[in-house]
Amino acid sequence: MKKLFTILMIAITSLSFAKENTTIKKTYSINNITEFDFETANIPVKVITTNGENIILTTISDEKLEIKENKDGSELKVEVSPALPFYKHIFNISFSFDNTTIVLEIPRKYNKKLNIKTKNATINASNLNVTFEGETKNGEINITNITGNVELETTNGELIVDNVKGMVNLETTNGSINVTNADSIYKLKSKNGEINARGNELLKDGSIKTTNGNIKLKINHLRGNNEISSTNGKVSLLTNKGEFTISKFYKNEVEDTNKDIVIKTTNDDVSVDYNKVN
Secondary structure, three states: OHHHHHHHHHHHHHHHHOOOOEEEEEEEEOOOOOEEEEEOOOOOEEEEEEOOOEEEEEEEEOOOEEEEEEEEOOEEEEEEEEOOOHHHHHHOOOOOOOOOEEEEEEEOOOOOEEEEEOOOOOEEEEEEOOEEEEEEEOOOEEEEEEEOOEEEEEEOOOEEEEEEEEEEEEEEEOOOEEEEEEEEEEEEEEEOOOEEEEEEEEEEEEEEEEEOOOEEEEEEEEOOOEEEEEEOOOEEEEEOOOOOOOOEEOOOEEEEOOOOEEEEEOOOOEEEEEOOOO
16 A cells, blocks of 8 residues: 555656646637626736737736636626646645736726736736736836726735826835826825825825824825824925925924815824925
């Protein structure tokens, strides 16, 4: 029995090392699709644009992958996960996705909702005309050139957003937030991370908050009923003249009572400056 077990283990080990990359390509029509949901784990996801007519999913891996698809009305859900051979269960052998890539190609003409979810991996997306939602744990999300609203959430990872023509709503724990060239900011929230943001406007009822981090902002317009705050960090704001008028000043807090805007910190300084007019 012991000899048989040894032979079996040698055979399994040989299978584990004799692996080759396999490419899988799936095509999905966007006709009558208003929401596309994609989910995986432990595998980085790259989302790019295409001039084609269909959504194309490409996986390259030396592990065997399983792709599940479900269409519910106008919502299409696709999930990529490892296909478990029998010996993975018996001997608790783990997967390695170091040689695995996932690429999603989204047609330029698709302008509906796109949701990407993973964990222990990054999400990168660029040049899309969609309402984009991204979520990961233990990984960063990097978004560039999006026409549409963007909502991102991560734990133990950084959020990087550049050039969004839409509303931005971001939240992270144990990570920083970096936003450049955003049309409209609604909420930026971090725990244990700094926030750096440049945008055209902070929407009405919008807020920018962090704990244990500095906040550095360049925002042209503040629409009112806003809170910008940090615990254990400096807060600095550069805005257009007339967008924020200091009517109340405390040790670590300034207010514009006319527009109901509060800028504050607990253990550092607050500074407000104004853009130069040429």
